[in-house]
Amino acid sequence: MTRAPGRHRSRAATAAEAGRTAGEAPKDDVRALFGQSTAVFASLAGPAHLLETANSAFLTLTGGAEGARTGTPLGQLLPELADRGLVDSLDRVYRTGRPCTGRDVRVMLGKEAGAREAFFDFTYEPRLDAGGNVMGVRLIGAETTQVRQAQRLTAEHRALLEQIARQAPLAEVLEGMARVIEDLAPDEVLVSVLLADADGRHLRHGAAPSLPDFYNEAIDGITTGEGVGSCGTAAHRRQSVIVSDIATDPFWDDFRDLAERAGVAACWSTPILARDGSLLGTFAMYHRVPRAPQEADLALARVFADTAALAVERHQAEQARQVAEAREKAARDDLAFLLRASTALTSDLNATQTLQRLAESCSPALAPLCAVDVIEGGRVHRVATAAPTEYQQGLLATHIPVYDAADDAVARVLASGVSEVARRAPTGPGPWRDLGVTGYLCLPLMDRGSAFGTATLLSTGEHVLDGHTVALAEELARRAASAARNARQYTHRVTLARDLQAGLLMPELPDVPGADVATYYHPAGEGLDIGGDFYDIFPLPDGRWAFMLGDVCGRGANAATTTALVRHTARAVAPLLPGPEAVVRAVNRALCNRPDSHGSGFVTLVYGHLTPAADGLDIELIRAGHTLPLVLDTHHTVHTVEADGSLLGITPDTHLRPHRLHLGPRESLLLYTDGITEACDSDREQFGEERLADALTCAPHRPGAHDVIDALTRAVRTFTGDHEIDDDQAVLVLTATTR
DSSP, rough: OOOGGGOOBBTTTTHHHHHHTTBBHHHHHHHHHHHOEEEEEEEETTTOOOOEEEHHHHHHHTSHHHHHHHHHHHHHOOOOHHHTTTHHHHHHHHHOOOOEEEEEEEEEEEEEEGEEEEEEEEEEEEEEOTSSOOOEEEEEEOOHHHHHHHHHHHHHHHHHHHHTTTTOOOHHHHHHHHHHHHHHHOOOOOOEEEEEOOTEEEEEEOOOOOSSHHHHHHHEEEEEEEEEEEEEHHHTTTOEEESSTTOOOOGGTTTTHHHHHHTTOEEEEEEEEOOSSSSEEEEEEEESOOOOHHHHHHHHHHHHHHHHHHHHHHHHHHHHHHHHHHHHHHHHHHHHHHHHHHHHTTTSSHHHHHHHHHHHHHTTTTTTTEEEEETTTTTEEEEEOOOSSSHHHHHHHHOOOTTTTOOOOHHHHHOOOOOEEEOOSSSSSSSSHTTEEEEEEEEEETTTTTTEEEEEEEEEEEEEOOOHHHHHHHHHHHHHHHHHHHHHHHHHHHHHHHHHHHHHHHOOOOOOOTEEEEEEESSSSTSSSSSSEEEEEEEEETTTTEEEEESSSSOSHHHHHHHHHHHHHHHHGGGGGSSHHHHHHHHHHHHSOOOOOOOOOOOOEEEEEEEETTTTEEEEEEEOOOOOOEETTTTTTTEEEOOOBBBBOSSSSBBBEEEEEEEOOOOOEEEOOHHHHHHTTOOOOOOOHHHHHHHHTTTTSSOOHHHHHHHHHHHHHHTTOOOOSSSOOOEEEEOOOOO
């Protein structure tokens, strides 16, 4: 083999080759593939068609020199053509004097090893003497071999390009290309295509339909480098490498025995390069005997190397598109999973339920088993589990990690605040064998930099906790920790609000002589803020009793301080002042003098004193801007208590006018806040005062205080249905009893 630099053609050797595409072969390659057409001429004489004269191409066709052939009948010179009707055609022209033609006549040019198949179009014309008599035949032939080859090559090449365009599998395209070349080549050739790894350092089997399997398996994965066979070297050099005799070429030292077993003796390899010059693979043509390539062989290799480059680039582009789509779909799936899980985690504000939903979101989506543990009272408590079967869930639920055990994953993660993952069962005691655990991921649940719990995902069987699962689980744990923290804060806030509200209301009602007392309080919403509705009843030193029901403008801490101010002021001054009017004026002064930080909202109030009497209750009350009190008499008739009075906390001087009334036995005085009358149904219609009066008349005959409240609250609930109330509701009922 000659390895002179000039024998190794580079793809970038010329500007024309640099701009080449697989769809169009350069003119030089076309010329090299199809060569020059051959034209033959012979002048024949007499009925025996004796050769008189001929051009050199015809003499080559007949295989001899002109002197040795002149005077010989054409049938002897070309016996194979005589068998195909050549002599008959010459006879017909000689006999009739009319020319004729023969199309695609097959002829073997040359002899033995140098012979090649060729096709001709022949024209037979009569030769006439001066008198117009036929004296012989003139034979003219034009070779059509190149046209036939061009048509076939073009058709096969177009078929390959159509396969590439419709994104046929790469293996199918490459194997089809290899078979086309093997069929088109004039001599036996075995084609191989190797594909480069992404790093360009190794070549992998692409297609080699005629090479033995053991050979393809042996060279699959060979490295690219100088002297690594024809293909490894061509890939390394980015140039064609021609080895005409494998038996003597040093490039094949490591593969010579393999080539001998495969029965190959020559190998011409052309690199397959992308448009940017990067390596895609190699295109190799093997021969059974030592052989150097002709220009047509090299041209064929270049044309189909470009075709292979197009196929590989289209395949890589399609793979990249599929990978991008798969990644996009995976990202969408991950986002959808997190959105669904987040929605479930925040569906209610119960910390335990939130952590149970965390476990259910993890199993089986991320792992077969999941357990959630939290620290409470200095100990670890398992608060949630999820598993495919009740038996597995029971085993998980009964296992409690040891908080301070050095060999327990939960204890380590609680101490470090760092996730821990392993492809084995956790260390320390546990039902790992019974559950078939093969790996675990323990995640911290963090709150302000400290772990308050863990979520442990457990693998079983063939399931593996890969990096994607770990990242997804960590994000889910972060969201769950935030949701659990919010739920716990909400629970604490509700508890605080309710405890404070309970402190502002009476823990239990006192026994009032001659009176049946009942109250009702229902906060708006979920009880997160302290309401402004309040009531109170307490004894006075002279046997009278004070009662009140009011509504503070606003909610929250300011409402709480104002409520406390009203109640405590009234309780403090009531024993010292002569009547309700003086007490309410004292409350108003206290409200007007309160610090700005304690709020500035107004207050509506009904405050009164009741005195037990032999025939019922004597009542004196003040209405300060509040809803009008109602009286339910023994005839089940509702009367409005008309008492004038202004809001409290607005100005030091407020208009107040006492009102006195008497409740006979089984008659009731009803005090209520506007949360009752302004309660709305789904159409935003208010309950109103008329429905309130109707509800009282529906109470049982001669009702007690609790009967009145039951009738009222039942009517309100029926009216509002599932619609959430917008304002607090408070009711105080005083019913006179017989003594």
